[in-house]
Amino acid sequence: MESIIENRKMEAYVEHKTKEMHVCFLCGGIFYKKPGKVIGNRWICIDCLKSLKEALDGLDQWEAELAIEKEFNERYERALKGAHD
Numbered sequence: 001m002e003s004i005i006e007n008r009k010m011e012a013y014v015e016h017k018t019k020e021m022h023v024c025f026l027c028g029g030i031f032y033k034k035p036g037k038v039i040g041n042r043w044i045c046i047d048c049l050k051s052l053k054e055a056l057d058g059l060d061q062w063e064a065e066l067a068i069e070k071e072f073n074e075r076y077e078r079a080l081k082g083a084h085d
């Protein structure tokens, strides 16, 4: 009998915890309300959020690098065409 009561308590506790529980949509990690954030209707954990922020912080530089590469390729192609004319 006592074990049934204990089981019920446990179920109630788990249910309560499950409501506060969230799954990070990036890493699939489980975390509780506080160390995460909602983006749209999805939860993201603090670790993924940090990585994402770092990625976004580096985005300008990345874009600049891509632009330089594009410019270089265009010049290179033009130079090749020039050589064949």
Ligand SMILES: [Zn+2]
Binding pocket: 024, 025, 026, 027, 028, 029, 044, 045, 046, 047, 048, 049
């Ligand atoms: Zn995560």
